[in-house]
Amino acid sequence: xxxxxxxxxxxxxxxxxxxxxxxxxxxxxxxxxxxxxxxxxxxxxxxxxxxxxxxxxxxxxxxxxxxxxxxxxxxxxxxxxxxxxxxxxxxxxxxxxxxxxxxxxx
Amino acid sequence: xxxxxxxxxxxxxxxxxxxxxxxxxxxxxxxxxxxxxxxxxxxxxxxxxxxxxxxxxxxxxxxxxxxxxxxxxxxxxxxxxxxxxxxxxxxxxxxxxxxxxxxxxxxxxxxxxxxxxxx
Numbered sequence: 715x716x717x718x719x720x721x722x723x724x725x726x727x728x729x730x731x732x733x734x735x736x737x738x739x740x741x742x743x744x745x746x747x748x749x750x751x752x753x754x755x756x757x758x759x760x761x762x763x764x765x766x767x768x769x770x771x772x773x774x775x776x777x778x779x780x781x782x783x784x785x786x787x788x789x790x791x792x793x794x795x796x797x798x799x800x801x802x803x804x805x806x807x808x809x810x811x812x813x814x815x816x817x818x819x820x
Numbered sequence: 821x822x823x824x825x826x827x828x829x830x831x832x833x834x835x836x837x838x839x840x841x842x843x844x845x846x847x848x849x850x851x852x853x854x855x856x857x858x859x860x861x862x863x864x865x866x867x868x869x870x871x872x873x874x875x876x877x878x879x880x881x882x883x884x885x886x887x888x889x890x891x892x893x894x895x896x897x898x899x900x901x902x903x904x905x906x907x908x909x910x911x912x913x914x915x916x917x918x919x920x921x922x923x924x925x926x927x928x929x930x931x932x933x934x935x936x937x938x939x
Contacts, residue, residue, distance in 0.1 A: 715882075746925075748926070750865070750926075752865070757915065757929035757932065758857075758865065758926075758929050760920075760926065760927050763920075763923055763925065764924075769924075769927070799864075803926070805925035808867075809855070809925060810867065811865040812864070813864050814864040814865070
């Protein structure tokens, strides 16, 4: 089975900061990697798919990169609504979520 | 707009059964594959099951194989998850979600239904 890891597991940052979250796969998933934002009591929100494609309606401050086994989600300038938990999802070998990265206000 | 509304959650004893439903609107339901994804209390997201647009293919996470069954009724725009032999570790919020295009694994989600397995 494919394993997904994310780092860091938690992150404190301030409004305006540039933030990067890393997702790693135990074997290559090519470009079949998506990023979701989850806030308490709300449905997850798709930000990035196919590693680097911005979902329609997602703010342009979110970007994704990577291929194979290592991927990153970057938020160029944190906004108050961005404090949430972020999950990567590989969909090359079935579907497997990463464990999540909780982004908190410093 | 796209709406996915789950129902059927509740408290159930270990070993018993429960069926979740998801009513879809605002989409051509019969054209899309559908997923169930869950989140246990204090834990991360876990993909549970997928069914193809026509019900031909079904996939499950290993921990629910043989206990859970995904199905759909395209005439009613509904998705189902039949959960048998429930365990404490099945306690979670269960989300119904739509598969997007070939390149998009999940694009729309419901608000979730809470299933609590407890004696």
